[in-house]
Amino acid sequence: MKAVIVLSGGLDSSTCMGIAKDAGYELYPITFHYEQRHEREVECAKQIAAYYGVSKHHRIVNLSFFQQLGGSSLTDKTEMVQTDGITDQIPNTYVPARNMIFLSLATAYAEVIGAKKIYTGVSSVDYSGYPDCRPEFIESMNQTINLATKVGVTSEEKLSIETPIIQLSKAETIKLGAKLQVPYHLTTSCYIGAEAACGVCDSCRLRLKGFEEAGIRDPIDYQ
Numbered sequence: 430m431k432a433v434i435v436l437s438g439g440l441d442s443s444t445c446m447g448i449a450k451d452a453g454y455e456l457y458p459i460t461f462h463y464e465q466r467h468e469r470e471v472e473c474a475k476q477i478a479a480y481y482g483v484s485k486h487h488r489i490v491n492l493s494f495f496q497q498l499g500g501s502s503l504t505d506k507t508e509m510v511q512t513d514g515i516t517d518q519i520p521n522t523y524v525p526a527r528n529m530i531f532l533s534l535a536t537a538y539a540e541v542i543g544a545k546k547i548y549t550g551v552s553s554v555d556y557s558g559y560p561d562c563r564p565e566f567i568e569s570m571n572q573t574i575n576l577a578t579k580v581g582v583t584s585e586e587k588l589s590i591e592t593p594i595i596q597l598s599k600a601e602t603i604k605l606g607a608k609l610q611v612p613y614h615l616t617t618s619c620y621i622g623a624e625a626a627c628g629v630c631d632s633c634r635l636r637l638k639g640f641e642e643a644g645i646r647d648p649i650d651y652q
Contacts, residue, residue: 431544432591433535434458436487438473440616440636441550441594444602446481447609448593449548456483459538461531463492463524467622476615490534519558520631522620528561529570532590536574539588545580548591554598567592599639607645614648625650 432454436442449456458481460474471489478487528551535547551562560566567590574588575581581588594602606613618636619626626633628651640647 430546431455431457431539431542432546432548433539433542433544435531435535435547435549436460436474436477437550438470438477438616439550439618439632440599440606440613440639441552441602442474443477443550443611443613443616444594444606444609445548445550445591446477447606447611449546449591450481451609454546455486456481457486457488457538457542457544458483459488459490459535461490461492461534463527465622469617469619469622469624473615473617477612480612480615488538492530519560522631523559526561528559528566532570532574536578536588540578540580545586546589546591547574548593551592551595552597552599552602553595562595564592564595567595598642599635600642603639603643603645607643617649623652625652627652 430453432449432452434442434446434449434456436446436458437460446456446458458474458478460471462468462471474489475484475487478484528549532547532549535549539545539547551567553563571588571590574590578588594605597605603613617626618632620630620632621627626649628634628637633651637647637651
């Protein structure tokens, strides 16, 4: 059995790698270089794929149009607006249609290699207000990919987007990943992308809060 993993190099997607491996799937990670602020998360994704011994299956897809379109502080270099963590407002780190595009391309990879499962590490509990992390979006995409693909309309076994941590808090995700020996020391969550994480951006703060609540030491370095 094969599974495609949308692997960002971060904590959540790496946990999904561990979950898929534990479920017995052959791992086929796909990482997107979308002209984000830094290269570090792509490099982390390479190291995580190597850790699981699946570098030969790892696809890195370059998507320069995100920067051309702009509309996000992660791609157009505008100043990031810090929030208080979980918020009803959509922060300016939201990248327009990012998960929709990522999942579409991950679906293409799955169809090419004959995988029926696509794992992605979205969470509707501890997240930054992004609309493409909600269960409603995933449910809609599950319908769409089976209407828009050859395998979806010809196979009895349909494609499925798997979101195993969507209802977990960051602390619950970390506890699960620790149990599965996910290599969190190889991950990054920082929006800035320095060798040592900044510790103050929204993503760093959510990560640090999760490790603290889980009672586990965060193994990466912070400034």
